[in-house]
Amino acid sequence: MSIIEVKDLCFTYGIKTPFEKKAVDSLNLSINEGEIIGLIGHTGSGKSTFVQMLNGLIRPTSGQVFLNGEDIWAKPKEIRKIRFKVGMVFQYPEYQLFDETVYDDIAFGPKNMGLSGEKIDATVKKAAKFSGLSEKLLKKSPFDLSGGEKRRAAIAGVIAMDPDVLVLDEPTAGLDPKGKSLLLSQINSYHRERNNTVIIVSHSMEDIAQIADRVLVMNKGRLEMFDTPKKIFAQAEKLESMGLRVPQITKIMISLKEKGYDVSDGVLTVEQAFCEIVSLLKKEGKI
Amino acid sequence: MIRDVALGQYMPGKGIVHKADPRLKILVLIAFIVLIFCSFNFAALGVVTAAVAVVIALSDIPLKYYFKSLKVIIFIVVITSVINMFYGTGEPIFRFWILKITMSGIYRAIFVTVRIILLILVSSCLTFTTSPTDLTDAIERLMKPLKFFHVKVHEIAMMMTIALRFVPTLLEETDKIMSAQKARGADMESGGLIKKVRALTPILIPLFVSAFRRAYELAMAMECRCYQGGDGRTRMKSLHLQKHDFFCILFTAAILAGVVLCDVFIAAAI
Incomplete structure (x- = not known):
């Protein structure tokens, strides 16, 4: 069953200014429940804009996003509920950490959801376990962690909301090879345990090839290809013409x-x- | 969102106002500000208004941007003109409780309104048509005489350049952090004042942290390129007055003469 469906999705930046730019251009696709989707595209291909429309951070200029068959903008006042269902981890998420302890920071999302104290405690501990943070780290200030730990703490902050769809924008950017493969295997095991839908935006074709069930290729705001990694990466020339590689x-x-x-x-x-x-x-x- | 603020955003263009020497533009702006406040009758005010209109017409910037920058201050304009209305002297034409409106009060209100609007329009025109780097270069050059009093002119200009350079970066950063916290369900729209202020912590703390980080990085990068302040530093682009700049000077001089003549020969309205 498809969990996310996108119809004629368009987004234009800076409408009616000299800086007007079409970032996403009539996108049509559907994503099935439980899939891991890899999203690749050259810088400026509209990937980040596209994923931010999935959880209602950006309102499309035209077109619709359906989550479980319902238009997410049907009730604009309740858009926050969508954001709990479609969890979004931004690029370099470590820069969003703010609270006194890692524990409190991870609890920010669940608190906003209005969960009770005990439930928050349970979800925070679960999320920390998923992202490989030890109990000892939870009591530290997020600013005292190492780069990789900060990244994992930030991802835990989103996982703690227990979203049905988890979107990760370049989760491995700037990590060393070891941290990279550790993070990917953690995402993979989280996915297997929770069996939810995961969308990963990445510049690393190796990561995508390793983890994705299907690969979505964007070029200049348009959907170029959407298929299994095997079929996508067999078209080396086409990918290279879009500034990508296998x-x-x-x-x-x-x-x-x-x-x-x-x-x-x-x-x-x-x-x-x-x-x-x-x-x-x-x-x-x-x- | 935050980026929509029109006040003071540079817009590239090729018009004569864009091309004019930034030092001259700052001086002309100062001259205009003085003239705006030295127009004491309707004729003088008319001359200044016409001059501002000419500058705006020549500026090659769509009118709606000027309206946008006026929108920001409309509140201030309304308040000050209403207050001024009650400060007139002479025979009241309308009286309510201890408040009285006189003809001179009405004149005052009109003058204040027109003056503020003109002020915003000319200064917007300067920032619309001059890139921040040009602007600080010009300020550095104009403040050079202050060196005599041991004012660190170059350092001040450099700080201004850096501050201006980082405004868009920090705005972008704010946008990003806001999105990230909204993605975690941060609610910034609803609730009372205290709740709204509290909702800012998750944004301000990461923003400060990253601003400090950027500052350290920038300082390091500048030192790596052997930056050591203004002494003996040459410029890549040095400013020279050109032909069209002399037209600017002539134009400003004409306006100056016009306003002075009006002020001298026509009785003051306020």
């Missing part, structure tokens, strides 16, 4: 194929590539 390992496998080796196109992870190459070598009797 994961490094996919590229290597494509060049191997061009050299005449019998490997498949849509290899997305190093593990898959390893299996492919081993089986190829076995077939040729070299190992």
Whole structure:
């Protein structure tokens, strides 16, 4: 069943000023419940604007967003309820931390939802566990944490609202490789446990290839492709024409194929590539 | 949202007002401000109004931006003109309790209204047509004589440039933080005054933290490029007066003469 449906969605910045710019241009798509969607696109392709329309932070110039079949702007006064259902983690979310302790900061969302004290406590602890924050850290000031910890605390602050759809805008930007893979695996395990819908915006094709069920490609405010990672990353040339690229390992496998080796196109992870190459070598009797 | 404030936003263009020397523009603005307050009768005020109209027409900025910047101060205009109405002397034409309205009071109100409006219009014209960097360059140059009194002119100008440079950045940052907190259900619209002020903490604290962080980073970056203040520093773009600048001077001189003549030969209205 589709949880989010978008119809003819448009957004123009700075209408009637010299700075007018169409950021999102007639978008039509639907996202199924329980999917992990990877959203890729060149800088300025309208990704961030698009995701901010999903939870009603930006009101579309025209078109509609449906959450569970209901137009989110049907009752503009109750738009906050939508924001609890579609949790949004911004780029560099660590800059939104403000409260005295990490615990209080994570509790900000649940408090706004109007939950009772005990419930808040439970959700905060759960969210902290999901994002890998130890109990000891919860008592610290958010400004004393390390960069990676701050990021996780900020993500926990959104997870604590227990949203049906979790949107992450470049969650791994600026993290070291270890922090990156840790964060991705945490998102993945959170998704598996909670079985909710996750939308990840990223510039890292490797991340997307690793985690996404379907990939959404945006270019100049328009929806360019929307398919499985295998099919998307098999079209290396088309992606490159939009200023994007395929994961490094996919590229290597494509060049191997061009050299005449019998490997498949849509290899997305190093593990898959390893299996492919081993089986190829076995077939040729070299190992 | 916050970005919609028209007051003082630079808009690129190619008109003669854009091209004029920023130092000259500041001096002309000062001259206009003096003239606006030295117009004591309707003829003089008319001359200044006409001059402002000419400048606006030449400025190559759509009229609606001027209206937008007027909208911000409409409240102040109304209040001051109403108060001024009761401050006149002479024979009252209308009396209510201890309040009385006289002809001179009405004149006063008209003058105050027109003066404030003209003031906003000319200063908006300056900021609309001059980029912040040009503006601070010009201010630095005009304040140079103050060096004699050991005023750190360059440092002041640099601080102004940096402050102006970071206004849009901080606005953007505020927008971002607001969105992030709204995404966590922060409610900034409803509730009484205390609740609204309290709702600002989640925005102000991250904003301050990031402003300080930016300041440290900028200071570090400037030191890395061996910045050490104004002594011996040359400019990439030095300002020179050009032909159209002399027209500006002539124009201003003509207006000045007009207002002075009106003031001298026609009786003051207020």
